[in-house]
Amino acid sequence: MNESENIKEEILEMLADRRYADLKRRIDSMNPADIAGLLAEIPEEKVLPIFRLLAKELAAETFSEMDADMQEMLVRTFTDKELKEVLEEMYVDDTVDMIEEMPANLINRVLKQSDPATRKEINELLKYPEDSAGSIMTTEYMYLKEDMIVKDAFARIREVGEDKEDIYTCYVITETRKLIGLVTVRDLLLNSTHTRVGDLMEKNVIYVNTLDDKEYVAKMFDKYNFRTLPVVDTESRLVGIVTVDDAIDVLQDENTEDFEKMAAMTPSEDTYFKTSVFDHAKNRIIWLLVLMLSSTVTGMIITHYENAFASVPLLVAFIPMLMDTGGNCGSQASTLIIRGLALDEITTKDFLKAVWKESRVAVLVACVLAPVNALRIYVQYKNVGLSIVIAATLVCVVFIAKILGCALPMLAKKLKLDPALMASPLITTIVDACSVLIYFNIALRVMNLG
Amino acid sequence: MNESENIKEEILEMLADRRYADLKRRIDSMNPADIAGLLAEIPEEKVLPIFRLLAKELAAETFSEMDADMQEMLVRTFTDKELKEVLEEMYVDDTVDMIEEMPANLINRVLKQSDPATRKEINELLKYPEDSAGSIMTTEYMYLKEDMIVKDAFARIREVGEDKEDIYTCYVITETRKLIGLVTVRDLLLNSTHTRVGDLMEKNVIYVNTLDDKEYVAKMFDKYNFRTLPVVDTESRLVGIVTVDDAIDVLQDENTEDFEKMAAMTPSEDTYFKTSVFDHAKNRIIWLLVLMLSSTVTGMIITHYENAFASVPLLVAFIPMLMDTGGNCGSQASTLIIRGLALDEITTKDFLKAVWKESRVAVLVACVLAPVNALRIYVQYKNVGLSIVIAATLVCVVFIAKILGCALPMLAKKLKLDPALMASPLITTIVDACSVLIYFNIALRVMNLG
Numbered sequence: 001m002n003e004s005e006n007i008k009e010e011i012l013e014m015l016a017d018r019r020y021a022d023l024k025r026r027i028d029s030m031n032p033a034d035i036a037g038l039l040a041e042i043p044e045e046k047v048l049p050i051f052r053l054l055a056k057e058l059a060a061e062t063f064s065e066m067d068a069d070m071q072e073m074l075v076r077t078f079t080d081k082e083l084k085e086v087l088e089e090m091y092v093d094d095t096v097d098m099i100e101e102m103p104a105n106l107i108n109r110v111l112k113q114s115d116p117a118t119r120k121e122i123n124e125l126l127k128y129p130e131d132s133a134g135s136i137m138t139t140e141y142m143y144l145k146e147d148m149i150v151k152d153a154f155a156r157i158r159e160v161g162e163d164k165e166d167i168y169t170c171y172v173i174t175e176t177r178k179l180i181g182l183v184t185v186r187d188l189l190l191n192s193t194h195t196r197v198g199d200l201m202e203k204n205v206i207y208v209n210t211l212d213d214k215e216y217v218a219k220m221f222d223k224y225n226f227r228t229l230p231v232v233d234t235e236s237r238l239v240g241i242v243t244v245d246d247a248i249d250v251l252q253d254e255n256t257e258d259f260e261k262m263a264a265m266t267p268s269e270d271t272y273f274k275t276s277v278f279d280h281a282k283n284r285i286i287w288l289l290v291l292m293l294s295s296t297v298t299g300m301i302i303t304h305y306e307n308a309f310a311s312v313p314l315l316v317a318f319i320p321m322l323m324d325t326g327g328n329c330g331s332q333a334s335t336l337i338i339r340g341l342a343l344d345e346i347t348t349k350d351f352l353k354a355v356w357k358e359s360r361v362a363v364l365v366a367c368v369l370a371p372v373n374a375l376r377i378y379v380q381y382k383n384v385g386l387s388i389v390i391a392a393t394l395v396c397v398v399f400i401a402k403i404l405g406c407a408l409p410m411l412a413k414k415l416k417l418d419p420a421l422m423a424s425p426l427i428t429t430i431v432d433a434c435s436v437l438i439y440f441n442i443a444l445r446v447m448n449l450g
Numbered sequence: 451m452n453e454s455e456n457i458k459e460e461i462l463e464m465l466a467d468r469r470y471a472d473l474k475r476r477i478d479s480m481n482p483a484d485i486a487g488l489l490a491e492i493p494e495e496k497v498l499p500i501f502r503l504l505a506k507e508l509a510a511e512t513f514s515e516m517d518a519d520m521q522e523m524l525v526r527t528f529t530d531k532e533l534k535e536v537l538e539e540m541y542v543d544d545t546v547d548m549i550e551e552m553p554a555n556l557i558n559r560v561l562k563q564s565d566p567a568t569r570k571e572i573n574e575l576l577k578y579p580e581d582s583a584g585s586i587m588t589t590e591y592m593y594l595k596e597d598m599i600v601k602d603a604f605a606r607i608r609e610v611g612e613d614k615e616d617i618y619t620c621y622v623i624t625e626t627r628k629l630i631g632l633v634t635v636r637d638l639l640l641n642s643t644h645t646r647v648g649d650l651m652e653k654n655v656i657y658v659n660t661l662d663d664k665e666y667v668a669k670m671f672d673k674y675n676f677r678t679l680p681v682v683d684t685e686s687r688l689v690g691i692v693t694v695d696d697a698i699d700v701l702q703d704e705n706t707e708d709f710e711k712m713a714a715m716t717p718s719e720d721t722y723f724k725t726s727v728f729d730h731a732k733n734r735i736i737w738l739l740v741l742m743l744s745s746t747v748t749g750m751i752i753t754h755y756e757n758a759f760a761s762v763p764l765l766v767a768f769i770p771m772l773m774d775t776g777g778n779c780g781s782q783a784s785t786l787i788i789r790g791l792a793l794d795e796i797t798t799k800d801f802l803k804a805v806w807k808e809s810r811v812a813v814l815v816a817c818v819l820a821p822v823n824a825l826r827i828y829v830q831y832k833n834v835g836l837s838i839v840i841a842a843t844l845v846c847v848v849f850i851a852k853i854l855g856c857a858l859p860m861l862a863k864k865l866k867l868d869p870a871l872m873a874s875p876l877i878t879t880i881v882d883a884c885s886v887l888i889y890f891n892i893a894l895r896v897m898n899l900g
Contacts, residue, residue: 029654033674158639167636168618185635186617189608204479222702224483225695227677244694245675251698252672255705256789262709263785263874264778272790273800277807281814284782288775288819293826295774299767306763313756316766317749320882323770324745325738327777328714328875332734335713339706340722350723357727364731369738376743424713424874425778432770 004034008041015046024053032058036065048077060089068101069274075106084113091165092118093138093246096125125240133217134210136250137231137240142170146180146198150188153197157185166228166243172201177237179205179230207232210239217242218250219344258342262335262423264291291429298323298432305440314381315443318390322439325369326397326431331424333358333405338419341409348414354406362402366395389446393439400438401431454484458491465496474503482508486515498527510539517724518551525556534563541615542568543588543696546575575690583667584660586700587681587690592620596630596648600638603647607635616678616693622651627687629655629680657682660689667692668700669794708792712785712873714741741879748773748882755890764831765893768840772889775819776847776881781874783808783855788869791859798864804856812852816845839896843889850888851881 007026014023027035027050035054039047039062051074054062063071063086075083075098087095087110095114099107099122111119121139128134142164144153153170161167170188172181181201191200207230208217220229221244229247231240257267264287268275275283302309302319309315337354340346346354374391378384405427409419457476464473477485477500485504489497489512501524504512513521513536525533537545537560545564549557549572561569571589578584592614594603603620611617620638622631631651641650657680658667670679671694679697681690707717714737718725725733752759752769759765787804790796796804824841828834855877859869 031654031656031674154639161636161640167639185639186611189604189617189635190611204481206481221695222698224481227694244677244698245671248672248675248694248698248701251701252793256793259709259712259785259789263781265782265785271793271795272786273796273803273807277810277814280807280811281818284779284811285815285818288778288782288815289822291778292771292775292819292823295771296826298770298774302770303764303767306766309766310760310763313760314753316756316759316769317753319766319769320748320752320773320886321742321745323773324748324875324879324882325742327878328738328741329734331713331875332715332738335709335715336722339709343702343706343721345721346723353723357723357730360727361730361734364727365735365738368731368735369742372739373742376746425774425781428777429774432774436770 004038004041008038011038011050012042012046015050020053023050027053028055028058032061033065035062036067036070040067040070044073048074052082056085057089060086064090064094067274068098071098072102072106075102075110080113083109087114087118091138091140092121092125093136093140093165096122096135099126128210131214132210133208133212133214133231133242134240136214136217136246137210137242138165139240140165141228141230141238141241142167143173143238144170144183144197146172146174146196146201148197149193150191150195150197150200151193153183153188154193166241169228169241171205171230171238171241172197173238177239179207179232179236179238181205182230205230208242209234214250215254218247218254221247222251254342258338258420261418261420262338264288264423264425287425291425294429295432298429298436301433301436301440305436305444308440308443312386312443312447314386315440319436319439321373322390322393322397322435323428323432325394326401326435327424327428328401329362329365329398330401330405330427330431333361333402334409334423334427337406337409338423341413341419346410348410351407351410351414354410355403358402358406359399362399365402366398369398370394385447389439389443392442392446393435396438396442397431397435400434401427404430404434454488454491458488461488461500462492462496465500470503473500477503478505478508482511483515485512486517486520490517490520494523498524502532506535507539510536514540514544514548518548519724521548522552522556525552525560530563533559537564537568541588541590542571542575543586543590543615546572546585549576578660581664582660583658583662583664583681583692584690586664586667586696587660587692588615589690590615591678591680591688591691592617593623593688594620594633594647596622596624596646596651598647599643600641600645600647600650601643603633603638604643616691619678619691621655621680621688621691622647623688627689629657629682629686629688631655632680655680658692659684664700665704668697668704671697672701704792708788708870711868711870712788714738714873714875737875741875744879745882748879748886751883751886751890755886755894758890758893762836762893762897764836765890769886769889771823772840772843772847772885773878773882775844776851776885777874777878778851779812779815779848780851780855780877780881783811783852784859784873784877787856787859788873791863791869796860798860801857801860801864804860805853808852808856809849812849815852816848819848820844835897839889839893842892842896843885846888846892847881847885850884851877854880854884 011023011026099110140163142157157167168185170183171179173179181203182205183197183201187200206224210231210233227244228241230238231242233239260267266283268283337346370391373394374387377390378387408422408427412419412422461473461476549560564572590613592607607617618635620633621629623629631653632655633647633651637650656674660681660683677694678691680688681692683689710717716733718733787796820841823844824837827840828837858872858877862872863869
């Protein structure tokens with residue numbers, strides 16, 4: 001943390017002193033991601049002067065690492081020549097990512113400064129639906145033909161490799177661009193220069209379709225340990241590749257989305273500070289309203305048992321503890337199930353197996369919580385009846401909470417809904433109503449009230 | 451889903467009919483991860499016969515993809531020769547991952563069948579602390595010397611590349627194994643065969659230390675889009691590399707851990723079904739007990755205001771709604787902050803900025819929730835005083851919940867505790883007590899009770 005502060009001070013000082021050669025040497029030795037991070041920290045008017053000192057390729061790499069706001073600011077201030085140079089060095093998928101965040105007039109400017117072939121590719125990529133494999137792929141992949149020999153393959157890699165996002169996995173395609181195999185540069189290096197690519201290639205290629213969900217694509221990387229994955233169209237023609245770094249971004253985004261949904265929020269597109277106060281409020285209010293109004297049911301159940309707590313007011317004191325414990329038990333179960341479903345470790349076929357597991361866990365948990373609480377209440381109030389009521393209620397509440405927490409996400413999945421919606425907040429609200437109902441019914445019977 | 455069922459049936463049929471050649475042809479065309487998945491689904495006694503049909507290299511790759519239980523089962527049943535063959539083909543980091551889950555007698559068997567050099571490496575790797583970079587790295591990396599020319603480099607890659615986990619990034623080291631640079635195979639391919647490696651190499655190498663936390667290592671991959679990352683010891687000597695597939699596993703595990711902690715559970719090492727009922731209960735009980743006993747505070751506050759709800763019993767009916775809304779508001783804020791801290795999008799320096807943001811969000815949220823509820827209560831009970839009490843309480847509760855939800859995880863981070871511990875369950879419990887206290891105080895004043 002302090003180190004990056006120091007570099008920032010050092011660089012701003014060099015800029016103020018117009019020591020441009022020193023400045024250039026200093027930043028040219030840095031990693032693009034770090035330069036982008038640095039530029040995000042300094043005053044806007046100083047970004048372009050520093051950016052202009054970067055070597056051409058490094059400038060484009062740094063530009064790709066910037067967030068959308070800074071890219072937009074730079075595109076606005078770039079000369080046509082500067083914009084053209086950056087675009088030439090950028091990978092098409094990064095250009096598309098940038099364009100997707102931009103206002104229309106800037107998109108036109110970017111398209112105008114791209115060369116015609118790239119412009120066509122950009123336009124193709126922009127057509128894919130937002131969460132599809134097509135939207136995260138790049139068209140800059142290495143392809144070979146099956147009757148090439150290793151020597152030809154290397155010649156081709158040397159010729160066009162510079163512009164490809166990944167050269168280490170080369171896909172083998174037919175004249176009609178059908179994907180028929182892959183060879184790695186490792187295979188090429190470890191075989192004699194006259195071997196036919198067709199004889200070397202791995203024929204069982206795992207691929208995805210352009211319209212597959214990007215989360216599915218990301219999971220393929222997690223499962224198969226690939227560095228790149230080919231994307232084919234409906235006629236099995238190779239149209240692009242997804243690289244592992246984009247897959248990691250998708251995985252992290254999907255995890256963030258799940259965290260947000262599980263806390264009863266509409267997922268946000270942006271980081272915490274980039275999201276406006278108004279959008280934050282908007283993302284949170286709907287679920288809060290729904291849950292707030294649902295919890296009136298619990299209130300109405302309580303009102304129904306007014307006589308019970310009119311005669312034993314102490315009963316009210318245990319409502320929060322019962323509600324909280326129920327909610328916590330439910331959210332423990334639902335979190336494990338939702339996460340298991342997300343990682344494909346649990347499927348809807350495991351429904352009964354999971355319910356059976358949660359039942360047994362519930363028994364163990366209840367066997368600890370109920371006696372502890374019963375004892376505490378007895379010590380504090382010397383009231384055996386009350387101890388029994390609370391202990392018995394706890395057992396039921398723990399059991400119901402664990403079963404609902406386990407069953408509801410799986411039912412959601414079965415109904416093709418997002419299991420993450422069945423997380424703690426909703427389950428807490430449902431369990432609350434059950435808890436209160438059970439509580440007063442047990443109290444009425446054990447304590448002979450009402 | 452159905453497809454994998456079909457393959458399973460097909461393969462079991464071939465095995466039953468002793469059509470071994472067909473069977474071999476069928477599975478040899480499959481991906482190791484898929485074969486491992488398939489073998490996990492079939493009866494244990496049929497695993498070894500099928501496994502024995504696999505080509506040597508594919509067998510080792512499949513073995514690496516299996517879960518610990520199946521690996522253990524196979525190691526028990528392998529002949530010495532089979533075990534030796536599999537171990538020869540496996541990468542050292544995968545062997546270490548396997549050993550870490552095994553009982554001592556099997557570890558000895560594995561070490562005995564490994565060749566002496568590998569055995570030494572395994573023993574070295576086993577020494578690193580559990581969550582360190584050293585524990586997830588492999589020692590099978592490609593290294594070059596700075597005075598080699600490109601031609602020598604390729605000769606070396608051809609000679610030893612077969613056994614390396616990654617050959618595309620070659621690290622340049624000195625005689626004393628100090629890391630001084632890196633070249634990629636792409637650089638080697640795109641430059642003339644007589645270029646010196648020392649002239650080609652990137653000198654600003656980003657690396658990690660053997661004792662760095664593996665979560666930090668995984669984040670480096672996310673940030674820099676690397677495929678491999680070098681690991682050095684305290685004397686800057688290169689000792690291993692971490693590959694991106696292992697980094698993805700770490701990221702996913704860390705996310706799962708955060709989900710579990712945020713639902714008040716001790717993270718589990720294993721998947722949902724692999725964790726025993728007893729361990730599940732153990733992971734959940736401690737926090738449940740702590741939170742259950744803490745929520746008695748809320749109960750005691752309620753008892754303190756017994757007179758208030760004795761005169762207006764309806765007051766009790768709104769406790770669940772206030773508690774739930776407070777809990778949900780708090781967990782929304784805490785989830786966003788915890789996730790932001792985990793992704794380094796928020797740092798503890800942003801404390802005031804975050805609190806200020808949450809305050810404004812709280813105002814907007816309260817401006818919607820309070821009137822809606824006030825109106826609903828007025829319509830239902832025609833009681834202006836009650837409407838005012840609930841609306842005023844809601845405003846305070848939303849505000850406090852948002853501030854606590856935002857502040858507590860950041861304070862935890864500042865105190866070097868895990869922010870994920872300050873998630874919904876704990877914040878709910880704290881907010882509950884505040885809500886009830888505020889509620890009765892407002893009620894006493896507005897409704898002239900007590």
